[in-house]
Amino acid sequence: LGVExxxxxxxxxxxxxxxxPEFTGDYFSTKDxxxxxxxxxxxxxxxxxxxxxHYQTMHPISFTNWxxxxxxxxxxxxxxxxxxxxxxxxxxxxxxxxxTGYFASYHIYPYYPDFLNYExxxxxxxxxxxxxxxxxxxxxxxxxxxxxxxxxxxxxxPASRGMTHxxxxxxxxxxxxxKEQGETVVRLFEDIFEQGAAGGIMFTWQDEWFKRTWNxxxxxxxxxxxxxxxxQTNEQRFGILGFETHSKPLDGSLEKWEETEQLATQxxxxxxxxxxxxxxxxxxxxxxxxxxxxxEEMKFSIMLNTIADQGNQSVPFVEDLTFEEGIDFVIxxxxxxxxxxxxxxYYDPFYFQYGYELEMLDDAEAVENNDGQFNGIHFALSxxxxxxxxxEFIPFDYYETGLLREGIGNPESESFDSLADxxxxxxxxxLEIRIPWLLLxxxxxxxxxxxxxxxxxxxxxxxxxxxxxxxxxASKDQKLIDQLPEDSEMLPYSWDKWxxxxxxxxxxxxxxxxxxxxxxITGE
Numbered sequence: 181l182g183v184e185x186x187x188x189x190x191x192x193x194x195x196x197x198x199x200x201p202e203f204t205g206d207y208f209s210t211k212d213x214x215x216x217x218x219x220x221x222x223x224x225x226x227x228x229x230x231x232x233x234h235y236q237t238m239h240p241i242s243f244t245n246w247x248x249x250x251x252x253x254x255x256x257x258x259x260x261x262x263x264x265x266x267x268x269x270x271x272x273x274x275x276x277x278x279x280t281g282y283f284a285s286y287h288i289y290p291y292y293p294d295f296l297n298y299e300x301x302x303x304x305x306x307x308x309x310x311x312x313x314x315x316x317x318x319x320x321x322x323x324x325x326x327x328x329x330x331x332x333x334x335x336x337x338p339a340s341r342g343m344t345h346x347x348x349x350x351x352x353x354x355x356x357x358x359k360e361q362g363e364t365v366v367r368l369f370e371d372i373f374e375q376g377a378a379g380g381i382m383f384t385w386q387d388e389w390f391k392r393t394w395n396x397x398x399x400x401x402x403x404x405x406x407x408x409x410x411x412q413t414n415e416q417r418f419g420i421l422g423f424e425t426h427s428k429p430l431d432g433s434l435e436k437w438e439e440t441e442q443l444a445t446q447x448x449x450x451x452x453x454x455x456x457x458x459x460x461x462x463x464x465x466x467x468x469x470x471x472x473x474x475x476e477e478m479k480f481s482i483m484l485n486t487i488a489d490q491g492n493q494s495v496p497f498v499e500d501l502t503f504e505e506g507i508d509f510v511i512x513x514x515x516x517x518x519x520x521x522x523x524x525x526y527y528d529p530f531y532f533q534y535g536y537e538l539e540m541l542d543d544a545e546a547v548e549n550n551d552g553q554f555n556g557i558h559f560a561l562s563x564x565x566x567x568x569x570x571x572e573f574i575p576f577d578y579y580e581t582g583l584l585r586e587g588i589g590n591p592e593s594e595s596f597d598s599l600a601d602x603x604x605x606x607x608x609x610x611l612e613i614r615i616p617w618l619l620l621x622x623x624x625x626x627x628x629x630x631x632x633x634x635x636x637x638x639x640x641x642x643x644x645x646x647x648x649x650x651x652x653x654a655s656k657d658q659k660l661i662d663q664l665p666e667d668s669e670m671l672p673y674s675w676d677k678w679x680x681x682x683x684x685x686x687x688x689x690x691x692x693x694x695x696x697x698x699x700x701i702t703g704e
Contacts, residue, residue: 184246187264213271242285257295258565287334290315291345308374319375329378336383340417354414358598362693391415404624409461412618423683427459430589432605443671451664460681462614471609479514485649521582522554540576557582647674
């Protein structure tokens with residue numbers, strides 16, 4: 181029964197109803213319980229009685245709980261809310277009339293709350309493999325503290341591009357491939373059983389496009405989340421069944437691209453053709469080039485103008501390259517350097533929020549439009565905090581989510597990598613890139629809504645556009661070699677709005693990994 185309880189609500193319930201007497205019913209009673217626990221006992225009593233009266237049956241029963249309101253003390257927890265109050269199943273007692281049993285139920289993930297990553301007894305705990313394991317350490321203490329069976333009613337990790345929390349052993353909330361998702365879920369399953377839990381329920385069967393997470397929720401339109409697939413929001417990607425189209429599977433093949441998707445072509449020069457497409461999750465680019473002119477010191481860049489009256493008219497990565505309209509994003513691909521998406525410093529929501537507004541970045545100042553500067557694209561992971569048990573100060577933590585990963589993004593390929601962003605085939609002269617909509621400050625691609633002018637209006641700023649503009653260049657040692665089209669002309673790309681997204685169901689790579697494990701432990 182119930183949800184993950186908000187600790188302030190539990191605390192306030194205790195204060196308002198501190199004189200509430202102990203609960204006594206036919207199936208449940210309480211002893212030394214707080215008001216919230218007494219209320220839960222009464223709710224379970226009601227449900228059991230309703231089942232008996234209407235259906236002449238009973239089920240095993242529990243209420244939902246989570247580490248935030250567990251019955252343990254966590255001296256390493258830096259947030260008051262995460263260790264503020266307990267909801268203790270041990271204060272509720274079942275009678276002999278309850279024939280089916282009462283159990284404890286917790287949602288437990290390996291990376292949250294922060295005490296899981298900093299409680300020394302947990303991170304130094306040695307599991308059944310002989311390895312350090314904070315998840316097993318927490319389970320061991322929690323299960324031993326209960327007098328009834330304990331079920332881990334939610335556990336798992338998302339196979340998402342975006343990340344929200346780190347785990348010290350790599351079981352992160354996000355930026356995990358589908359294969360890593362399956363392997364980590366199996367590992368957590370093993371910990372759950374080895375530490376003595378009565379069972380575990382994996383979260384979750386299918387992806388959930390409507391979900392939000394704290395480090396992206398201010399960057400999209402909350403009313404339109406179900407209408408598109410945001411691979412940067414990890415909460416949408418816990419499923420082992422996905423919904424997607426992969427309209428341009430990232431595999432380096434030319435056959436899937438239509439001639440009508442070409443924005444520009446030319447006969448001479450290294451750049452031969454530029455094509456663009458999209459689906460519910462990505463904006464796709466395909467650049468054809470003369471493979472005979474390719475060398476590893478060369479760099480390809482795709483320039484994007486997405487918002488009017490903003491952006492840089494010069495690009496510091498390529499000398500003497502200027503544009504009449506401002507450039508908002510640059511996608512850089514080379515063989516020698518890290519590859520990434522750059523954002524105009526004036527259009528960088530991370531810098532605006534965490535640097536200028538919250539002052540968590542050193543020497544952050546207000547930015548002028550068209551200042552010629554570009555930033556990497558970053559996501560916050562945790563705000564500055566001090567660990568109470570040790571006094572250790574943990575600085576603001578963030579990572580560069582705009583870094584691009586080479587690989588094959590076609591699920592039909594044996595080399596499939598769900599985190600792949602681009603693939604380049606030097607022999608055939610083809611570069612394919614897929615960029616998540618949110619990386620380009622698109623709040624809702626289904627209605628062509630983008631982030632607006634953030635400096636006067638904040639992150640609530642919003643605009644609706646008709647198209648975006650694209651240009652591609654090849655350079656070497658920051659010297660321009662070729663441009664498509666010539667003379668810095670920006671080519672428009674538009675798409676139709678939608679109210680019903682296209683998608684197909686697909687079992688992820690994690691499905692097979694988890695299935696093999698379950699078949700092994702059941703002996704089938």
